[in-house]
Amino acid sequence: DTGVSQDPRHKITKRGQNVTFRCDPISEHNRLYWYRQTLGQGPEFLTYFQNEAQLEKSRLLSDRFSAERPKGSFSTLEIQRTEQGDSAMYLCASSLQTYEQYFGPGTRLTVT
Amino acid sequence: AQSVTQLDSQVPVFEEAPVELRCNYSSSVSVYLFWYVQYPNQGLQLLLKYLSGSTLVKGINGFEAEFNKSQTSFHLRKPSVHISDTAEYFCAVSRSQYGNKLVFGAGTILRVKS
Numbered sequence: 137d138t139g140v141s142q143d144p145r146h147k148i149t150k151r152g153q154n155v156t157f158r159c160d161p162i163s164e165h166n167r168l169y170w171y172r173q174t175l176g177q178g179p180e181f182l183t184y185f186q187n188e189a190q191l192e193k194s195r196l197l198s199d200r201f202s203a204e205r206p207k208g209s210f211s212t213l214e215i216q217r218t219e220q221g222d223s224a225m226y227l228c229a230s231s232l233q234t235y236e237q238y239f240g241p242g243t244r245l246t247v248t
Numbered sequence: 249a250q251s252v253t254q255l256d257s258q259v260p261v262f263e264e265a266p267v268e269l270r271c272n273y274s275s276s277v278s279v280y281l282f283w284y285v286q287y288p289n290q291g292l293q294l295l296l297k298y299l300s301g302s303t304l305v306k307g308i309n310g311f312e313a314e315f316n317k318s319q320t321s322f323h324l325r326k327p328s329v330h331i332s333d334t335a336e337y338f339c340a341v342s343r344s345q346y347g348n349k350l351v352f353g354a355g356t357i358l359r360v361k362s
């Protein structure tokens with residue numbers, strides 16, 4: 137069990153550019169979650185997959201955000217036309233039909 | 249809708265002293281409650297969880313929490329803290345029919361001083 141991994145750990149981009157983050161969950165976990173955490177706040181739910189199906193999306197997830205989990209394993213989160221307000225830590229978590237979510241180290245996005 | 253309030257943004261405490269981090273939640277239905285810890289530049293680690301049963305829950309690193317349904321609280325306690333407990337602590341709530349997504353409080357920074 138190598139835990140949840142996220143790549144990259146840090147990303148600096150210019151406003152208007154597109155960015156993509158990857159999350160590799162714990163191998164047997166069928167549920168995968170994305171959260172966003174801004175400075176001084178707790179994580180906020182973005183979206184959730186069960187296997188390859190995206191079952192819920194938060195209203196925080198604007199049209200510029202898209203997430204996929206094509207084969208029910210790793211997931212990607214893409215942000216198009218980034219804005220300064222997108223600067224945050226993006227956290228991925230996975231679980232196995234239980235209430236315990238295991239979190240990755242996060243990807244810190246800075247939009248300049 | 250669910251919400252979580254962590255009543256203290258920062259809690260300073262001396263090493264070996266007891267500590268309580270407060271958490272209140274609002275929900276019209278049964279919930280599941282969690283405490284997570286976040287060390288600098290790291291992800292979240294689960295400290296403990298309340299799903300059902302005994303209202304006193306014991307977790308890792310000597311932490312425990314008590315679920316109080318009438319007061320809608322889930323306060324985290326440790327009888328004697330260490331310097332290594334310095335971190336940010338998050339209380340969270342979920343409801344099973346929403347895919348177990350977590351709703352977090354704003355966090356409490358615990359600063360342990362020597």
